[in-house]
Amino acid sequence: MKLLILGGTQFVGRHLVEAALARGHDLTLFNRGRTAGALFPQLERRRGDRRLDLSALAEGQWDAVLDCCGYLPREVEASAALLAGRVGRYLYISSISAYASFATPNDEGSPLGVLSDPATEVVDGASYGPLKAACEAPVRRHLGPDRALILRPGLVVGPHDPTQRFSYWPARVARARDAEPVLVPGRADDALQGIDARDLAAFALDALERGLGGTFNVVSGPGQWRRGALLQACAAAAGVAPRWAWADEAWLQAAQVKPWTELPLWLPAQGEYAAFMHTATERALAAGLRIRPLAETVADTLAWWRGLPEGEQGFSKAGLSPAREAELLARLLS
Ligand SMILES: NC(=O)c1ccc[n+]([C@@H]2O[C@H](COP(=O)([O-])OP(=O)(O)OC[C@H]3O[C@@H](n4cnc5c(N)ncnc54)[C@H](OP(=O)(O)O)[C@@H]3O)[C@@H](O)[C@H]2O)c1
Structure with a gap:
């Protein structure tokens, strides 16, 4: 597959890149070049700050975009609108923090958090989850239910x-x-509960290779x-x-x-x-999620x-x- 990765040089994105390369996919990276800029010198680079300027992505077609660094709804709105006609699927890395409450276990149908100030661009402990929830909406709106793949990881762990x-x-x-x-x-x-970033990457690529859409909690099973x-x-x-x-x-x-x-x-x-740390994972397990020891x-x-x-x-x-x-x-x- 031809894949476009937004981010790709820190943690979750870095493991996605490594796993995609190991599977022989063809990758383009889009980022600012500030984080580990020397990583993956063999890959095609597009440079830009997604909050300010997506012109580096004005051209190109990909089987999927993997968005690993979207925190503000307006930045995901911009990338989803720009790319919807030129990508097969849009994979957005959300978070289980998107849920409204953690008093009882959440599944993918549980209510999502709502921002007290919808215009906020401050990403902190209180706003992070509702912002991730709000970022999911433009992906679904622009791509439709079959081409939007929303992954909600729990605590992501592992090297890097x-x-x-x-x-x-x-x-x-x-x-x-x-x-x-x-x-x-x-x-x-x-x-x-947690998810090794390498298991998250494997699940993401399996899902793209199989043409899945939908929303999945991606974390180890409760207990x-x-x-x-x-x-x-x-x-x-x-x-x-x-x-x-x-x-x-x-x-x-x-x-x-x-x-x-x-x-x-x-x-x-x-x-x-x-x-x-009691989030339901049946849907991802049924779709092939594997948790390493x-x-x-x-x-x-x-x-x-x-x-x-x-x-x-x-x-x-x-x-x-x-x-x-x-x-x-x-x-x-x-
Ligand atoms: N860690 C967890 O426990 C956890 C749990 C659930 C979900 N998540 C989600 O997992 C993702 C975290 O992934 P991560 O740690 O690999 O990445 P990250 O810290 O979100 O982003 C780092 C990557 O994105 C690029 N980047 C950052 N800001 C950018 C901008 N404004 N424009 C263009 N590129 C930009 C960076 O490169 P440059 O600096 O060179 O631009 C780098 O490649 C997030 O979406 C987070 O919400 C994390």
């Missing part, structure tokens, strides 16, 4: 993840010595990943045997530990995000992390600093 959330766990555990306490939230049987299994996989990948210092939800909340950011992959079991995702993430330059191995965006963890452990274990 710039968010540091999932990576925190393999990297933190690998830093531990045998028997050293590592602060871990909740319980071993907590259900977690397929558990916190205890994640920690065991981290310890096995690093060859260490730390001591898990379990902190329950009430203790963490009393200590004002921030869910999701300070302790990634931890969300209180009660409250507005109670079902964030968690141990493989963990080991590959750790190997990638260890290969980063030393200056990039900190946790500025997510995770506990060693000092904060030590302070919390001192209180927990006293």
Whole structure:
């Protein structure tokens, strides 16, 4: 297939490019050239900032466009309108954050979030999900139900993840010595959900190759990943045997530990995000979604992390600093 990728050089897009190349597809990349500009020198490049100028895409025909960097409805409206007549399919990477509520499990028919200010261009924790929901609409409107392919990934994980959330766990555990306490939230049987970016890429390309349209949650099945299994996989990948210092939800909340950011992959079991990691995946499974073993995702993430330059191995965006963890452990274990 001839594929046009909007983005393609960071994380989700990068894995899409690598997988598409491995399958022998013919690729064109459109981006600004700011992120990893030297990647994929063999590919045709179109340059532009999608928020300002799509003239580099004025010509060309593709079997599909894969939109991996759409955050504002107006930018997706512009690209969908421009390309609808010259692409077979429009694959938009949305998010499960698009749903209106996470108090109960969502399937693809659940209500979507609505922006309190439809004109906002501020992408933050509150607006990100409703903005992704609003970005889906122009894809469906311009392409129609059969040619619009909307993927809603859960937490995307694996090598090249710039968010540091999932990576925190393999990297933190690998830093531990045998028997050293590592602060871990909740319980071993907590259900977690995520999607290895390589499994997301494989599902996306399978769907395009088979000519699928429609909307799919793309994430591991509810309960397929558990916190205890994640920690065991981290310890096995690093060859260490730390001591898990379990902190329950009430203790963490009393200590004002921030869910999701300070302790990634931890969300209180009660409250507005109670079902964030219980999203239904039957539709994607029926369409062929495959989830690789968690141990493989963990080991590959750790190997990638260890290969980063030393200056990039900190946790500025997510995770506990060693000092904060030590302070919390001192209180927990006293
Ligand atoms: N991470 C998660 O857990 C998660 C979960 C669910 C969904 N998602 C979705 O997955 C996607 C993230 O993919 P990602 O991490 O690979 O990419 P990203 O950070 O959204 O985008 C990076 C890529 O897009 C290009 N780009 C960014 N802004 C651009 C602009 N204004 N014009 C043209 N190109 C632009 C960048 O290249 P240049 O800088 O060179 O332009 C780079 O190739 C997003 O759509 C996100 O909503 C992520």
